[in-house]
Amino acid sequence: MPCRRPFTFGFVLFPNFAMLSFSSVIEPLRIANRLSGKNIYHWELLSLDDQAVEASNGLLFTPSLQVEQWHDLDAIILVAGIGTSLIADQRLFKWLRDIARGERLLGSTSTGSILLAKAGVLKNKRCTIHWEDQANLQEEYPELIVTHELFEISGNIMTCSGGTAGLDMMLSLIERQQGSRLAKSIAEQCIHPTIRPAHDQQRMSIEEALGIHSPALARAIEIMQSHIEDPVNCESIAAMVNISNRQLQRLFKHKFGLTPATYYLQLRLEHGDNLLCKTSMSILDVSTATGFSSTSHFSKCYRKYYRMLPRERRKQVATG
Template structure:
């Protein structure tokens, strides 16, 4: 039953937060107030620096306050961490302690974009369902195995809320608006935002494979799906072809025709992409990254990586390219 008291949201803007998911989270609240003719929601902005926060595009946002003297959120409040690039750097002791204090006070705690990394560092997602931007999924899964990670656009698990980034914040907020004040108000807000397809927690983050590769061929899509699901233990082209009901030569022609590369080359590029994400987002050793990407030999992994990216895994680590937490910009 809706409460007469406005529900308060506190947005924690860490340095280099991403603008789009933050704006997509706060605007539905404003539009809900406007559409209803009442103050259903209130919000404030806080951050470690206290005066302003700089987002990844260089813009600065004025804050309502810092963390030092900030009062804990109430039981009906919602605290949202807005993440962005190089997120692990922002999981400082003051930030983690502040988040734990909000959670102890009974507030719902959530995150958009890479903010889930900070929640996980604080131990607030242990044993919980959560999501994070697809680009950071592999690194997060390796760093926080105690979190039940999903690839959906948002996850609502009790008093824990996570949205993957980009426009997924809209869907999470519409979900909360509908839950508190009905589907009609949520639909009115969606219409105001020209958000014509409200997604649920069952919708996945990335485009379907046919849309992503620009090809609607069921057998090709099925093979690529199997490849993406088996990066750590690659399946041979012959087996992929047999399982798809075609010969190896037919599979080869299919990939050449639509993707201008062999199945082996496509599979290799996909595995190397995963390896690069793990290198950039985790502190896994080179051999652990190699094994997680389907390479049994570190030397072969290094050779293939250099051919693809122009640098060896060791050199990228040595030049400080590793940023645990990743660099998602959505």
């Protein structure tokens, strides 16, 4: 139902936050006010230390509300980006738990879901995150219900995959609060003719993303992507897609200039690199999560591909 006073959002900005994610969640509120001719929504910017925050594109944003005034807010949205996995502020996590215990909306966009997971407020809640970080979040927090949705609204917790998905999440929320007519009018103003449902795809299909015209090749890559931790040999993959192993070899050689085994190994190493950079998992756990029989084997293959050891990569990430 429409609020008697403006429904107030607090956007908590973290260093290197993604500008596209931020624009997608704040602009629908501005447009809602303009189209309705009323101040339905109000918003404030916050940062943990009440100091200016620099976005990933270098623009600087100054907080408009101090963190200690958060009780004046109806909803709090974490806007994060690169480097979120390195944040380990226990005061932040306690604050998020305090918010979650109340009736306020608590949400995130993009990698902000990592902070909610660290705070322990996503237990028994459906949540989502940018596709690039989905496997990482699930590996580090296996008890979570991590989905591939564009956004999730579970009780008073909202999570969003980031990018333009924030627009769909906010339109869904506005539709609940103000009705579909206003939500659709906002979408049209944004040149967004279709309000995407939560279950819409985050990513292009393999065929579109890689320019593949062979269904067998696309299916083979899909099998590889879904068996990172428990690798399948190439003969079995060929059988699964109903072609010979020799034909599988030809398809990969023609499209990528690589054997299927080499392509598969690179997928696993790239996933391992993602885990090293974006989680606190031990190198032993990373090697297991990428299907290697030992840490030494993982380190050897990783060094050959990335020209550095996994521990050197971790040090590189820690020092920025």
